[in-house]
Amino acid sequence: MKKPVLRWGLLSTARINRAVIKPLRASKRNILSxxxxxxxxxxxxxAKEWNIERTFDSYEAMLADPDIDVIYNSLPNHMHAEWTIKAMQAGKHVLCEKPMALTVAELDAIAAAASQTGKVVAEAFMYRHHPQTILARELVLGGAIGKLQAIRGSFTFMMNTDVNIRLVPEMGGGSIWDIGCYPISFARYIAGAEPVEVFGQQVTGPTGVDDSFFGQMRFPGEVYAQFDSGFRTPFRTHIEIVGSEGTLTLAAPFKPGLKEKITHYTEASTETIPVPRQELYIGEVEDMADCILLGKSPRMPLSDSRGNVAAIIALLESAKTGQPVQL
Ligand SMILES: NC(=O)c1ccc[n+]([C@@H]2O[C@H](COP(=O)([O-])OP(=O)(O)OC[C@H]3O[C@@H](n4cnc5c(N)ncnc54)[C@H](OP(=O)(O)O)[C@@H]3O)[C@@H](O)[C@H]2O)c1
Structure with missing residues (x-):
């Protein structure tokens, strides 16, 4: 019997598409259609440049086509919820770029559409599928650093243009939505909980979005997270996970390459722990196939996406009011 293959359609010609094109072509259960x-x-x-067989000159036309099974939603942030819902209502499964939505209400509308249609939907937080991320959490849960106390993270890059969807407030622009979402997501994953209180401060750029964001989150059990994100600082990423008996550091937590190592510091020793190799974007693609074809639950469930959106909104609210925000 022929094995089922999922036919994918890219919703837009976004730059980020190139990240999933290669894994879709490497996968045995998915094809880029x-x-x-x-x-x-x-x-x-x-389509000529990337050698893609079929084209549609509107998003609606692709959603109406019965020979497409999965939509990769790589639209600007403010269009994620609307088109993810439209795609599910048209009978498609959806892998949607981060952030999946810009409000909790939008996220809840996505969840309602998913339960009405029975379609699989997941946020494309590729780093969450990488063995490095999973190993870091296993080390913490296994007691490698004692009692978890703090998570620190950063993600910055130099935005060398004034024209970018990331700089437009109405499109969900701003560094916290674009890249701050990664250390926030990582901290929530490691803490295994949602923050109960947050405080944020931002540097507002000329277009009105946060060019830089500095935030703190308090989790239950006296666990704290601190992060920064920004468009006006050279490329920088890191995660430090601090405990009562040691620290783990990850030099490339969000975009791990093929030779990553986690460094484990204790008072007595410094150890480098090798990370299993895996192409960065293959995990999210294979996870969709596991969920659609085998009925597994997504590694990035909607409840997790909801928690990230809620934390970001609370942090932005705090930066606006100058006050801590309770969740
Ligand atoms: N996971 C990751 O590693 C990662 C990395 C980068 C970006 N992303 C996410 O991917 C999404 C796309 O980012 P990108 O940098 O690839 O964006 P981009 O290159 O600017 O592409 C966005 C696409 O959206 C379509 N579009 C529809 N309405 C638009 C409008 N009013 N203005 C501009 N474009 C519009 C355009 O395609 P058509 O003209 O063909 O319709 C455009 O090519 C964002 O949500 C971002 O957060 C994720």
Missing amino acids: AVASRSSSKVEEY
């Missing part, structure tokens, strides 16, 4: 764009000339050119 089509791409849709607002512009017919753009989509034809794009």
Whole structure:
């Protein structure tokens, strides 16, 4: 019997598509079938460049096609919820780029559409599928650093342009939505809980979005997280996980390459722990196939996406009011 294969359609010609094109082609259970764009000339050119068989000159046309099973939603942030819901209502499963939504109400509407349609939907937080992330959590749960006390993280890069969806407030722009979402997500994953109180401060850029964000989150059991994100600082990422008996550091926590190591410091020793190799974006693609074809639960459940959105909104509220915000 022929093994089932999922036919994927890319919703837009976004730059990030290139990250999933290779893993889709490497996967035995997924194929890249089509791409849709607002512009017919753009989509034809794009399909030629990336050797994609089918094209659609509107998003609606791709959603209406019965020969597409899964949509990769790589639209700007403010369009994620709307088109994820439309895709599920059209009978498609959806892998949606981060952040999955810009409000908790939008996230709840996605969850309602998922339960009405029975379709699989997940946020494309690729780092969560990587063995390094899973190993870091296992080390913490296994007692490698004693009692968890703090998680510190950063993600910055230099935005060398004034024209970018990330700088437009109405499109869900700002460094916290774009990259601060990673250390926030990582901290919540390691803490295994949602923050109960947050405090944030931001540097507002000329377009009105946060060019830099500095935040603190308090979790139950006296666990704290601190992070920064920014568009006006050279590329930087790190995660430090601090406990009563030691510390773990990850130099490339969100975009691990093929030779990552976790460093484990205690008072007595410094050990480097090798991380199993895995291409960064293959995990999210295979996880969709596991959920759709084998009925597994997504590694990034909607409740997790909801927690991240709620934390970001509370942090932005805190930066606006100058007050801590309770969740
Ligand atoms: N997981 C990751 O590693 C990662 C990395 C980068 C970005 N992302 C996420 O992926 C998403 C896309 O980011 P990107 O940098 O790839 O974006 P991008 O290159 O600017 O592409 C966005 C696409 O959205 C479509 N679009 C529809 N309405 C639009 C509008 N009003 N203005 C601009 N574009 C519009 C356009 O495609 P058509 O013209 O073809 O319709 C455009 O190519 C974001 O949500 C971002 O957070 C994730």
